[in-house]
Amino acid sequence: MAGSGTAHLRPEDDQVLLSVRNLVVEFATGRSEKVHAVSDVSLDVRRGETVGLVGESGCGKSTVAKAIMQLPRPTAGAVEYDGRDLTGLPKRELRATRRKLQMIFQDPISSLNPLRKVKDIVAEGLDIAGSLPKGERAAAVDEMLEVVGLDPAVAGERRPHEFSGGQCQRISIARAIVLDPDLVICDEPVSALDVSVQAQILNLLEDMKARYGLTLLFIAHDLAVVKNVSDRVIVMYLGKICEVASPDLLYAEPLHPYTEGLLAAIPEPDPHAELTDRTLAGDLPSPVDPPSGCRFRTRCPRASARCAEEEPVITERRPGHFVACHHPLDTPQA
C-alpha cells in the first residue's frame, strides 16, 4: 500500500465539498531528519457523505485531519474546500472560511477547558465569530445542548469535570455544531469511550448529520465503527493510501493485504468465531526512514522484489473499488 495516485478522486462530480490533492506533511526533527507523516495523499468528500479514514496509530490519519484545517499548513499539496484552496488563503480569509469546518477530538475531557462553564465553552465559537446578539447567543447555546441530549438549565452552569466522558463528548459535539458548519472532522471521537456510550455517540452523530445536513470525515482505528458510519472508507498506512471503497465492498472483499490483516484482527463478540494467527506481525516502520517502493512491504505476506523497487499506484480494480498494490488479493499469490 503505499500508494500514490488520484484515480479514486471524483473531479467531474459537482457535489464534491472537500478535495485534498497530493497532500504532503513533513516534520523536521532535531537531527536534520524528516518525519514523513503524510506522503502524497489525495481524497475527496462529497456533500452529505461520510468518509471514514482508518489505519493504525502513526499512519498519518490525524495529520491529514489537521492539515485540512491548516493546523499547521501542509508542506505541499492542495486542500480545496468548496472550490477555494485553503493552503493559499491569507490568514483573515482562512479564519472566515474555516468556520464552516469544525473538529471533534478524541479525548473529550482534555479537549474542554476545565475552568470554564459549559455554556461558555459552547458559546466561544459564536463569540469569536461575533455573529449573534447576546440574547440569541444564549438561546442558540441552550438549543444546541438540548439537541445533543443535555439539559441546558442544569448543564450550562457546570464545568467539564462534573460530566462523564460520554457527556463531555456531547458537549464537544455541541461546540462544533453550534457554528453551523458544513464539514465536521471527527478524529477518533469514540475511541476513549465504553462500548455502550460509544453506541450513543455514534447514533448522535448520525442524527446530527441528518438534522443539519452535515458532511463528515470520520477518523478511527476501529474498523467496525468506521463501517457503521461511513459511505466510503479510505485505508491508510504509513502516510499513504492503500485502499478506497464503499464499506460493503471493502469489508466483504478486501483487495489490499493490509486491509485483510486489519479485518482479521477485529475481536468478534462470538465465542465460536475462529481466532486466527493470520494477522499482521510486527510494528509500523519509522516514518523517518520509510521503506522504499511499497511502504507496507516489510509486513506484507505477498511482498516481492518489485514491491521494494516500484511504488504501487492507486488503480480502480473493480467498479468503485480502488487499491494501491502490485499483488492484490484477487490475484493468485506468487
Next chain:
Amino acid sequence: MTETVIDPADPGLPPVEPDAPALVVSDLRVWFDTARGLVRAVDGVDLRVDAGRTLGVVGESGSGKSVLSRAVMNILAPSAVVLPGSRIEIEGHDTATLTKQQARHLWGARIAMVFQDPMTSLTPVLTIGRQLTETLRHHTGVDKAAALARAEELLRWVGIPEPARRLGQYPHNLSGGMRQRVGIALALSCSPRLLIADEPTTALDVTVQHQILNLLGRLQSEEGMAMILITHDLGVVAGRTDDIAVMYAGRVVEQAPTTTLFGEMRHPYTRALVRSIPRIADPSHTRLRTIPGRPPTVIDPPPGCAFAARCPHARPRCLAETPRLDGHHPGNVTPGHRHACFFPVGTPQGEQAFADNLAEGRTAAGLPIDERSVL
C-alpha cells in the same frame, strides 16, 4: 527496601494444595470514603478461578472491575476501605493471615498483574534490563549475571526482537505494543500461578491488540497459569476465556461459562452490552442499540436492582428487592451459570415483564418503552 534474599524453592509460603483454586474471592466489599459519601465500588463479589483457567471480567467504566483487581493485588488506594467479612484466598491461603515475609513474595511473584497503560506502569528513568532484573533478583535471589540472562530470555519469549539490545533501552524507545510486551515479561518473570490483566490492550491498536492477546494465550498455556482478563469489550473475551463475569455497579450480575453466556444470556444488562457493539457483519448505517441513561454512582444505593432504571424488564419488584447472584431465579439451569435478575431474558417471566411494561408504555422505574426498546 531491605533485601531479604529468599531461596527460590522456598519463598516462605506454606505448600500449595494441588487442587486449590488459584483465587477465591468471597463477599468482597471495597468502599471509598469520599467527600460526597461512601462509594460502594465493589459491593459483595464472589468469584473463583481454578488453576489454569481464564476468567473474563466485563463491565463499563465505574462498574468496579479495576477496584476488584486492585483489591486482589493488594494495591488499593489509601482511601479504600475493605469491609470486614471480605475474604481473598490465593492458592488456598487467606491473604489476611499471611506474615509480612510471606506476603512480600506472594504479590508480584505468585500472582502478578499487567496494567492498561504500559507507559505509566514502566518507570521512564530506568532501562528495561534494570526493571526486569530488579524484580527477578528481589524475588528469586539470583545474581546479576543470571538475572540479565533470564531477562534476555524473557524478552525473547514475549516476542521482542533483538532482546539483548532492548535491555539497555528505555521505555520511550519502544512502541506501545513492545512496551506492553515488556510489561508482560515483567509480570511473568517469576512464573506466577495467577496473572491479572487489567484492560491490557485498551490503549493499543487493533492489530497489536490481537498480537498481545494471542501472546497472553500462548504464554498461559505454556505456563499452565490461571488468568483474569478484565475488559469493557465483550469481543476481547469472547474467544479467549473459559468463564465470564459481568459486573454492574460493584456487583457481578451474571456469570457463566463463556459459550453459555453468549448463547443463553439471562441478564438484560449482558444482552444490552452485547447489542451495543457495532458488528462488521451489519451493513453500514445500521442504527446501534444503546442503553438508555448511564451507570449509577453507588453512594447509599436504594434497595432494588441497580440496573432497574435502565432496564426494559423492570417491574415493581425490581425496585423493592435486590436480586442476588446465587438466588433462585428463573432460567438458572446450566450448571455454573448464575445471574441476578427476577425477570431474565429468554424466560417466560422475562417476556411477561416486558410485555406488561410495553402495555403500560413505561417500566416500573418510569423508563418509556416501545417495541424497539428490546435493548
